[in-house]
Amino acid sequence: TQVLNNLRQEVASLQEAWTGQRPSAIPMVPEELTEKDFYSRASVQTAYEHGLVPLGLDMETVEPVTWNLAKGNLLYLTDKEEQMTALVKHIAKGKQKVIVLAPKYHNLPEMEGVTILASPEEYLEGLDMMEFKIQERLEGKQRDHVATVVIYNLTELVVELNSEALDTLAYVLDKGTRAGYGSIVMSSPLITKHIDVVSKTARSYKQAILALRLSDQSVLTVTNRPVREPQLEEQEHYYVSDGLASKMKVLMV
Numbered sequence: 001t002q003v004l005n006n007l008r009q010e011v012a013s014l015q016e017a018w019t020g021q022r023p024s025a026i027p028m029v030p031e032e033l034t035e036k037d038f039y040s041r042a043s044v045q046t047a048y049e050h051g052l053v054p055l056g057l058d059m060e061t062v063e064p065v066t067w068n069l070a071k072g073n074l075l076y077l078t079d080k081e082e083q084m085t086a087l088v089k090h091i092a093k094g095k096q097k098v099i100v101l102a103p104k105y106h107n108l109p110e111m112e113g114v115t116i117l118a119s120p121e122e123y124l125e126g127l128d129m130m131e132f133k134i135q136e137r138l139e140g141k142q143r144d145h146v147a148t149v150v151i152y153n154l155t156e157l158v159v160e161l162n163s164e165a166l167d168t169l170a171y172v173l174d175k176g177t178r179a180g181y182g183s184i185v186m187s188s189p190l191i192t193k194h195i196d197v198v199s200k201t202a203r204s205y206k207q208a209i210l211a212l213r214l215s216d217q218s219v220l221t222v223t224n225r226p227v228r229e230p231q232l233e234e235q236e237h238y239y240v241s242d243g244l245a246s247k248m249k250v251l252m253v
Contacts, residue, residue: 027062033235033249039093051145053094053182055209056237056250065239065248069145071207073173073183077191077219078211078252081107081153084186086252087209088114088150091184096145099126101169102152103160123161127168130181134172137179146180149173151198154187158196170197189217210238211252214245 030037038044038057044064047054054064067074076087085108092098098114101123108116117126130149137146149172151157161169173183185202189212192203203219210217213232214225222245232238235253238245 029057029059029062029249051095056248059247069182072177073205075202075205075208076186077189077217079188083211083252090251091148096148098148100150100152103156123165130172131168134175134179134181144180145182149183151185154185155190166196166198173201192218206242208240
């Protein structure tokens with residue numbers, strides 16, 4: 001034990017004497033990702049400061065996966081409405097104002113900085129306002145990300161939108177990104193069954209988050225799809241960008 005103690009003292013004095021840089025610990029994705037852990041990470045804070053929207057942590061690099069508005073709108077495919085709600089809460093933490101179009105019977109709570117439109121009058125009024133704002137910003141060439149429009153539970157929502165609201169929404173989705181109005185369309189995989197203009201548009205998005213296996217959906221074509229695809233673990237989602245899928249750890253349970 002004396003030898004061990006001597007060694008320990010020697011190591012301690014060496015460590016004290018060393019003033020150079022130390023290698024940082026190998027980053028690991030935590031077993032369970034808590035809000036506290038996620039939001040307190042320096043890399044996540046930096047992303048928010050730059051006006052980006054962090055979606056989760058890459059399972060390999062442990063860096064935040066962010067929604068890149070320059071690449072267009074985002075599609076979130078999930079069967080669970082509570083996951084849609086969790087993502088809305090998460091989006092509300094960003095710098096942008098958030099406008100949610102939701103079906104009449106939704107279970108979204110009131111959130112600070114979030115406007116929820118959930119009736120025919122609100123849809124029309126809200127969409128007209130957005131269309132006007134987008135036209136104004138397009139003319140002024142203002143592209144910075146100021147607002148995030150969330151299309152909540154699309155397959156249920158489209159049934160409640162009349163043709164005028166659908167057309168205006170299609171305009172917001174199409175032109176919004178160039179005017180700082182980014183959209184996130186949240187839907188079940190049944191989006192493939194709908195032939196309206198909004199569902200068609202959303203199916204063509206190049207960026208998506210999937211709460212289900214690649215083999216359990218037919219919306220996105222992914223080039224690096226594994227042959228034998230295991231079930232996703234809890235808090236595990238796919239992030240798909242330009243046909244390539246990678247796994248990330250998310251706050252949505």
